[in-house]
Amino acid sequence: MKIYVVYDSESGHTEKVAASIAEGAREVEGAEVILRHVNEADVRELNDVDAIIWGCPGHFGTISSGLKSWIDRLGHLWANGKLIGKVGAVFCTTATLHGGAEMTLWNLITPMLHNGMIIVGLPSNLPENVMLGSYYGLSVTCPVTDGEEDSSPGENDLSLGRALGRRVAHVAKKLK
Numbered sequence: 001m002k003i004y005v006v007y008d009s010e011s012g013h014t015e016k017v018a019a020s021i022a023e024g025a026r027e028v029e030g031a032e033v034i035l036r037h038v039n040e041a042d043v044r045e046l047n048d049v050d051a052i053i054w055g056c057p058g059h060f061g062t063i064s065s066g067l068k069s070w071i072d073r074l075g076h077l078w079a080n081g082k083l084i085g086k087v088g089a090v091f092c093t094t095a096t097l098h099g100g101a102e103m104t105l106w107n108l109i110t111p112m113l114h115n116g117m118i119i120v121g122l123p124s125n126l127p128e129n130v131m132l133g134s135y136y137g138l139s140v141t142c143p144v145t146d147g148e149e150d151s152s153p154g155e156n157d158l159s160l161g162r163a164l165g166r167r168v169a170h171v172a173k174k175l176k
Contacts, residue, residue: 001176002049003169004034006041008056008066013093013142013153020158021053021091021138024165031169038066043073047082051172052117053164054108055091055138061100062107071111084116087172089164090137093153101139109136120171126163138164 003025009015015037022035034045038056046052054071056064063071077083090108094101109119121135140157153161 001030001051001169001172002032002034003051003053003165003172004036004046004049005053005165006036006038006067006070007054007091008038008064008070010057010064011142013140013151014055014057014091016153017091017093017138017140017157017161018055020153020161021055021165021168024162025051025053025169027162027166028169028173030173033165038070041070043070043077046074046077046086049086050176051087051089051168052083052112053089053091053168055093056104056108058092058094058100058104058139061103063104067108074111074115078115081116083112085175086115086117087120087168087175088112088115088117089120089168091139091161091164092137093140093142095142097141099141101141102136105136105139118171118175120164120168122160122164122167126167134160
């Protein structure tokens, strides 16, 4: 089964999370993962995949303009029902703990629902998610720093990314 991971990233934080998601998906037997920055992604590639995971930095509780512009190109696929029944999942990074992560995740989920996709989140019974409660998808906080501190996603964050990738791959495999 094919899993398409597309992301927007400005400082590299979201790219690291996307890579961890792709890594987790690849752990599932039979998974072929396509990882694309939004500037390299082509919506026509979505015709031939079984699952789509997209994510971006949260901008004031909503989708980054780069990913939003890409999502806005899905009109032809929507009109022809090409994404109906595909598995979908979302992720985001924010600068602050309460920086609109859940709103960003919801805003990322909404186009998937409009396209008839089957949304997969992270349930609370996953060991990686018990304390973090990222049920709608994956949200990672990467604080703004003065450059002396590393605000990159930590191992717990990347572990959740791998868990999301595996979960999407397992669900897509069952549905296929």
